[in-house]
Amino acid sequence: MELLNQIFIEPFQTMYALPDLLLQTLWEGFVAGTLYSLIALGFVLIFKASGVFNFAQGIMVVFAALVLVGVHALGVNAYLAVLITLGVMALLAMTVVRVVLKPLVNQPDIILFMATIGLTYILIAGGQLVFGGEPKAMITEELGLPTGSSDWEVGGGIVIFQHIDIAAAVIAVILIAGLAIFFNKTRVGRALRAVADDHQAALSVGISLEYIWMVVWFAAGVVALTAGIMWAAKSDVSFALQVVALKALPVLVLGGFTSIPGAIIGGLIIGLGEKVFELYWGSTILGGGTEAWFAFIIALLFLLYRPEGLFGEKLIERI
Amino acid sequence: MSVAENLNTQEAETILSINNIEVIYNHVILVLKGVSLTVPKGGIVAILGANGAGKTTTLRAVSNLLHGERGEVTKGNIVFNGDEIQSLTPNELVRRGCIQVMEGRHCFGHLTIEENLMTGAYTRKDGAGAIKDHLDLVYQYFPRLKERRKSQAGYTSGGEQQMCAIGRALMSKPSMILLDEPSMGLAPQLVEEIFEIVHDLNEQEGVSFLLAEQNTNIALKYATYGYILESGRVVMDGEAKDLRENEDVKEFYLGVGGEGRKSFKDVKHYRRRKRWLA
Numbered sequence: 001m002e003l004l005n006q007i008f009i010e011p012f013q014t015m016y017a018l019p020d021l022l023l024q025t026l027w028e029g030f031v032a033g034t035l036y037s038l039i040a041l042g043f044v045l046i047f048k049a050s051g052v053f054n055f056a057q058g059i060m061v062v063f064a065a066l067v068l069v070g071v072h073a074l075g076v077n078a079y080l081a082v083l084i085t086l087g088v089m090a091l092l093a094m095t096v097v098r099v100v101l102k103p104l105v106n107q108p109d110i111i112l113f114m115a116t117i118g119l120t121y122i123l124i125a126g127g128q129l130v131f132g133g134e135p136k137a138m139i140t141e142e143l144g145l146p147t148g149s150s151d152w153e154v155g156g157g158i159v160i161f162q163h164i165d166i167a168a169a170v171i172a173v174i175l176i177a178g179l180a181i182f183f184n185k186t187r188v189g190r191a192l193r194a195v196a197d198d199h200q201a202a203l204s205v206g207i208s209l210e211y212i213w214m215v216v217w218f219a220a221g222v223v224a225l226t227a228g229i230m231w232a233a234k235s236d237v238s239f240a241l242q243v244v245a246l247k248a249l250p251v252l253v254l255g256g257f258t259s260i261p262g263a264i265i266g267g268l269i270i271g272l273g274e275k276v277f278e279l280y281w282g283s284t285i286l287g288g289g290t291e292a293w294f295a296f297i298i299a300l301l302f303l304l305y306r307p308e309g310l311f312g313e314k315l316i317e318r319i
Numbered sequence: 320m321s322v323a324e325n326l327n328t329q330e331a332e333t334i335l336s337i338n339n340i341e342v343i344y345n346h347v348i349l350v351l352k353g354v355s356l357t358v359p360k361g362g363i364v365a366i367l368g369a370n371g372a373g374k375t376t377t378l379r380a381v382s383n384l385l386h387g388e389r390g391e392v393t394k395g396n397i398v399f400n401g402d403e404i405q406s407l408t409p410n411e412l413v414r415r416g417c418i419q420v421m422e423g424r425h426c427f428g429h430l431t432i433e434e435n436l437m438t439g440a441y442t443r444k445d446g447a448g449a450i451k452d453h454l455d456l457v458y459q460y461f462p463r464l465k466e467r468r469k470s471q472a473g474y475t476s477g478g479e480q481q482m483c484a485i486g487r488a489l490m491s492k493p494s495m496i497l498l499d500e501p502s503m504g505l506a507p508q509l510v511e512e513i514f515e516i517v518h519d520l521n522e523q524e525g526v527s528f529l530l531a532e533q534n535t536n537i538a539l540k541y542a543t544y545g546y547i548l549e550s551g552r553v554v555m556d557g558e559a560k561d562l563r564e565n566e567d568v569k570e571f572y573l574g575v576g577g578e579g580r581k582s583f584k585d586v587k588h589y590r591r592r593k594r595w596l597a
Contacts, residue, residue, distance in 0.1 A: 190438055190441075193427070193430060193434075199387075200384070200387055200425060202427075203384060203387060203410075205438055206413025206418070
């Protein structure tokens, strides 16, 4: 009886009594969600175009942030450092496609997956070798990102909006909109979708798979850099960040591996869900600490009952 | 040189010649055992034969799509417009004007018909205006596609998908189309319609065709020349009208002629003997 009360009644009473707390939690969940979305988006881009499940996406986030901070530490202007980092990500994309993917083309998926695990360790080791392993502060101010916060009074309490969080959400939305336009309106974007649909046929009309793969790996690199900057601005640039990137896996299961809207909505659901669950249910009934595994439980349930995810591409079948 | 002679030499010009090629899959499976054939400029040449004879492999060897299937050309050479092309990528080949329409259509299911057609123009560099005009031209040949231009290709009928695949290839402005099994899974009437369009494209746009077909009847009706493949070898070739009249072809591939009914066992035996004698 007590338990039922804790599950079905108390949380909602608290929500009603303290609307500012609810709004604060939703906002934080939303911000975390946009970042999960960004990381998941990187996975989806590569998976759609080349069928490779890129285990290294998480480490690419750290690597991009590390390069940015490292280059800036050499005394380079922050914006120039961003451009140089983009250059490094482009180079990485080219190297990965030429050295890793191309020789392994037509091998079973699991081999490509293993190759990306190898890539993960190369990036970790390479990053540590060049930039050192200790955590570094993100160059938030130098990049002109806002710091500080605004308060908003609601129902007798206040909700705090960190400016960096607002910036993160806005940038994420712009990036996603930009990608959507790129995919739907440009020649290369159309070719990308063609490759995702049927790479044999894409080859037959003269689309170069190698080029398309480079484009998606670079796009995933750009997404990784954005996610890296935003996430590191809230904590530090350190290899611990890649654990956060693993949260993208449940996001993918939830949204479907091939769906870009799925990655976005899945990320938001996981972000919001884990924060809200932790506050209203996890901490009262289970003694807290649910944020770490909430997403994976959701993923497990989805795998059991809806393995294609919320928006996974259904096979088009004519009747 | 008179006009007539001029025409004659042009007719004799070849656009594609395959010289004694051998194709091996997975390093061990020998599929083509020395196939040679030529396609004259502006001609329609048919490769005929049963399942597994090597028709698709021949086309793939030309379009260089073999690598995707772990196959490779190990002997012989392929010459398109005077250049050897075995080492070119499909991308380079499409740029040069040779494009394959794959067996089973292979439209991009989640793209609309119009987007499908536009992917065909991927390699072109002659500007959006020219591509737009070309799109209108393709719609003239395939009015059905215009009606369905906003539909996702995956939801269109088999015939429309075949038209979409041919139209998509046309968008690359090819001088030669390798057409693999266009009749597959289509109603006879549609097959006729598609071959009529192929015929028109050949006459009016000057596109040469090399087509692989199991439907010998219709292929020989529209082609100018035919090659019959059996177990990776050309066993017979000739003008389409001669092949149509040939007693053996009639019997084995057109299913008419011969005396009385034959069981398949006898046919195979006969075929075997024939090859020994040849």
